[in-house]
Amino acid sequence: MSAAPKDSSHGASKASLLDTLVASDGAVSAFVVILGFLCGTALILAVGKNPGNMYAALLQTLSGFDVTRGSWNARYIGEWLTASMPLILCGLSMGFAARTGLFNIGAEGQYIVGLSAAQFVAIYGPQVPGLHWILAVLAGALAGALWGGIVGWLKGKYSVSEVVATIMLNYIAYFLSRFLTQLIPEANTYKTQSFPKTALLESSLLQGLTNGSRLGLGIYIVIICCLFYWFIIERTRLGFELRATGFNKEAARCSGIKVTKSITLSMGIAGAFAGLAGVVVALGSFNYGRVLSGYDYYGFNGIAVALVGNSTAGGTLISGLLFGMLSSAQPLMQSRQIPKEITQIISGLVVVFISLRAGFRMIMEWRAKRIAKEKRGERDE
Amino acid sequence: MNTKKNTEQPEKALEGSVRHAIEMLDITKVFPGVVANDQVTLRVRENEIHAILGENGAGKSTLMSVLFGLYDPDGGTIKVKGREVRIKDPNEATALGIGMVHQHFKLVRNYTVTENIILGMEPRKRDGTVDLLGAEKRVAELSERYCLSVDPHGKIESITVGMQQRVEILKILYRNADILIFDEPTAVLTPQEVDELMDILKRLKAEGKTIILITHKLKEIKEAAERCTVLRRGRYIGTVDVASTTEEELAEMMVGRAVKFRIDKEEARPGELVLSIEDLTVLSSKGYPAIKNLSLSVRAGEIVGLAGVDGNGQSELVAAITGLSHIQGGRILLEGRDISKDSIKDRILAGVGHVPEDRHKHGLVLDFRLDENIVLKSFDQQPYSSRHGILDFQAIAQKGRDLIEQFDIRASQGPATKAKNMSGGNQQKAIIAREIDLSPRLLVVAQPTRGLDVGAIEYIHRRIVAERDKGSAVLVVSFELDEIMNLCDRIAAISKGEIVGIADAATAEERSIGAMMAGVRAPKARRAMDATPEAQGGEP
Numbered sequence: 050m051s052a053a054p055k056d057s058s059h060g061a062s063k064a065s066l067l068d069t070l071v072a073s074d075g076a077v078s079a080f081v082v083i084l085g086f087l088c089g090t091a092l093i094l095a096v097g098k099n100p101g102n103m104y105a106a107l108l109q110t111l112s113g114f115d116v117t118r119g120s121w122n123a124r125y126i127g128e129w130l131t132a133s134m135p136l137i138l139c140g141l142s143m144g145f146a147a148r149t150g151l152f153n154i155g156a157e158g159q160y161i162v163g164l165s166a167a168q169f170v171a172i173y174g175p176q177v178p179g180l181h182w183i184l185a186v187l188a189g190a191l192a193g194a195l196w197g198g199i200v201g202w203l204k205g206k207y208s209v210s211e212v213v214a215t216i217m218l219n220y221i222a223y224f225l226s227r228f229l230t231q232l233i234p235e236a237n238t239y240k241t242q243s244f245p246k247t248a249l250l251e252s253s254l255l256q257g258l259t260n261g262s263r264l265g266l267g268i269y270i271v272i273i274c275c276l277f278y279w280f281i282i283e284r285t286r287l288g289f290e291l292r293a294t295g296f297n298k299e300a301a302r303c304s305g306i307k308v309t310k311s312i313t314l315s316m317g318i319a320g321a322f323a324g325l326a327g328v329v330v331a332l333g334s335f336n337y338g339r340v341l342s343g344y345d346y347y348g349f350n351g352i353a354v355a356l357v358g359n360s361t362a363g364g365t366l367i368s369g370l371l372f373g374m375l376s377s378a379q380p381l382m383q384s385r386q387i388p389k390e391i392t393q394i395i396s397g398l399v400v401v402f403i404s405l406r407a408g409f410r411m412i413m414e415w416r417a418k419r420i421a422k423e424k425r426g427e428r429d430e
Numbered sequence: 431m432n433t434k435k436n437t438e439q440p441e442k443a444l445e446g447s448v449r450h451a452i453e454m455l456d457i458t459k460v461f462p463g464v465v466a467n468d469q470v471t472l473r474v475r476e477n478e479i480h481a482i483l484g485e486n487g488a489g490k491s492t493l494m495s496v497l498f499g500l501y502d503p504d505g506g507t508i509k510v511k512g513r514e515v516r517i518k519d520p521n522e523a524t525a526l527g528i529g530m531v532h533q534h535f536k537l538v539r540n541y542t543v544t545e546n547i548i549l550g551m552e553p554r555k556r557d558g559t560v561d562l563l564g565a566e567k568r569v570a571e572l573s574e575r576y577c578l579s580v581d582p583h584g585k586i587e588s589i590t591v592g593m594q595q596r597v598e599i600l601k602i603l604y605r606n607a608d609i610l611i612f613d614e615p616t617a618v619l620t621p622q623e624v625d626e627l628m629d630i631l632k633r634l635k636a637e638g639k640t641i642i643l644i645t646h647k648l649k650e651i652k653e654a655a656e657r658c659t660v661l662r663r664g665r666y667i668g669t670v671d672v673a674s675t676t677e678e679e680l681a682e683m684m685v686g687r688a689v690k691f692r693i694d695k696e697e698a699r700p701g702e703l704v705l706s707i708e709d710l711t712v713l714s715s716k717g718y719p720a721i722k723n724l725s726l727s728v729r730a731g732e733i734v735g736l737a738g739v740d741g742n743g744q745s746e747l748v749a750a751i752t753g754l755s756h757i758q759g760g761r762i763l764l765e766g767r768d769i770s771k772d773s774i775k776d777r778i779l780a781g782v783g784h785v786p787e788d789r790h791k792h793g794l795v796l797d798f799r800l801d802e803n804i805v806l807k808s809f810d811q812q813p814y815s816s817r818h819g820i821l822d823f824q825a826i827a828q829k830g831r832d833l834i835e836q837f838d839i840r841a842s843q844g845p846a847t848k849a850k851n852m853s854g855g856n857q858q859k860a861i862i863a864r865e866i867d868l869s870p871r872l873l874v875v876a877q878p879t880r881g882l883d884v885g886a887i888e889y890i891h892r893r894i895v896a897e898r899d900k901g902s903a904v905l906v907v908s909f910e911l912d913e914i915m916n917l918c919d920r921i922a923a924i925s926k927g928e929i930v931g932i933a934d935a936a937t938a939e940e941r942s943i944g945a946m947m948a949g950v951r952a953p954k955a956r957r958a959m960d961a962t963p964e965a966q967g968g969e970p
Contacts, residue, residue: 286810286819293806297795303754303786304806305775 074359081402089395102385110378127262133373134267138326139351140369141278142319144360149315150295155215156323157348158222159193163324164331165226166192168338171248181247186328193324194317201316205309230340241338250333267329279362291315353400451476451609451640458505459492466492470666479641481655485883489664490644498530499523529602530611535594539587544569547601572603592623611642620739621944628654648677685884695895698919701730704903705872711759712746720746721927728903735918736907743927744907748876752784753777783870787877793861794849801830801845804864837863855886876907925949
């Protein structure tokens, strides 16, 4: 923020560079991320620690390379990717809704129903290798889609605000999941029996590559989802319809687009992404069914992920990896005497800064006005 | 600009002897990317009716907002009654005796006339309560003095738009204004109300008030104003004496080139019946009938104009034809087939084209590119979309380029231009291009030229006539009677959801149409109605 007005005092060539940077959403995102890290660094200095330790921890998360000991362990990379997966998927959920003009604050609920559905299929589904986990994945996606789709339909048909509806459905999903999971005979108040092997999203290949990390088949789901998101939004008739509805519902209706169907589909697809996030966590990070004792907050964090990723497929992928890095670097930072809360502060700052984009625009307008004035002054002389 | 020279001289000569109510000298106002006022000078003499003429975006409203304290000018000086002032907000303007009747009234609908007038400066009795009786008396006195015949007890929601405007006038008179600014005051009025307003303006002048009239309608200037200042694209063009300047000269000053007032078109050759509305009833969103047993027909090769004041069921009729709203009774036949139950999409495919009244709300997706907007109704068909639902952006861009060329759409980045970055005229051209390109059997056009400049209006009218000549049936809805009289072959006047009369445009008188718009089935209007079968004479 502080850099922008300083730049403006230089000539027109610098200003035009700034213009292009502000016009590009990606550049703004990169800029605010850097700004977030700078603030985090300053904070560490302020509490009298060495910020180099934070960057060493982050490097170890990203590459598995431990600078202090000079050792390398690929498991850290696997754990980083594992932590990023649900964030990316929830980011896609939020982003898809945002691109189609909706605010999906219900990714958390859709995540929970996806997770619960997958747990049920894992416990009661046919234990056929290759089929069992696929069924569980489909069940989770479908449950999420249904949970989101209801909201879309209510909005399209009866103009029920999707914000209110999703918040309420988050609670319903949470308590319903607790209630139903506890009905499983072998379940106690916090967990069910272990899942059969056939339901888990394990991959011996990926585990071998990452030195025994939890990284599993979920990564393929994430990649497929990113491609699917990009393809639907940017390339298809359906995406065109959904985006048109999102930007201007009335004009879309006038053009013959069925708006209720569009909104229902948008929320359904968004819900499916969040549902898959639930599946990836349930069958990838755990080997038993959980009776939830609170939100996992992946759904809510997805809002930040989509915001920083500008709701594009690639941007959300990168931004999800960034937030995943911050969260999986926490234990490594702690072992290097850096308070782990720093990462949360950095995430928070990034979100605040990205929200200040409107502020950048205001500075631009102020500058445009000044330039116009200067030009007029020259002409008068 | 010889007009300018002719008029500047006498004014300079008179400078010493004439007292000015308002002098705005070299006013400059810059918005990001736009110079809205570029060293504009306006001198309004005391006790005159002074018109400010200019196209949309010429800077009239900006100039007045500067005078009224809504904008802070970036340069120039303002003198009120010879004294230099700085007007920081509307309260200061009011204190200087300047009052403004805004285009969109600022009234509380469920308050009475008096309550609205005193709002913000309520007179108090000794015990601190509002002295409503005293206020009512004063309002009644003012109303009588200026012949406004406003009922001080009337509720705003139950009086006509014309009356509401008079309440606005009373509001500023109550605040002792002697310089009154009227911002496009006739935009919302019927022709009769316009006449009455002109009388009111003259009456105000007779009582010693100074009046500034902002408008782009030449006729009103000729009728009421003494002098006229013309602005074009934010610049001062000149100030002329209205009596010695013709409408053509004024128009030329306003636009910067000679303007044709009449639309060149051949006589219509109406063909078979395309649209036939029978006994249509439509409920408004509030549940009362907005359209009552309305019947209307449009033939191929003719333009039927729906004349009426805003809010008399026009929007509901258009929504019913295009499928945006449900109907409660009657039938809508397109080439003999009842389409009243069809979906919007089916009607589009059946050949109903629609240029909506509100182009930002209904016509365009402003955040989409121009070419995406151009295929907004056909993106799901070949060649823009494959059978598997994958879009061909090259075909879409090509269509965009084709229509940009055919319809002379100006867009800085070609088909990739965001619709929101285009001017109103070009946005409207894009919509017209899209609709005409789908070769509709029936083209429903609502308010096709609202807010556009003269050049764009000429072009769009030409295109609509060309569409008629190609054999389409065209239904035009407009609140501008001039536009209807000029463009259409037959005119149907609508009032309170009913067709009051139908007249042949070639023989109709503006006065009789105006009367019908006000709901009067005058004998003259009757005769026009009787004349309609003859107008369609040749056809079975």
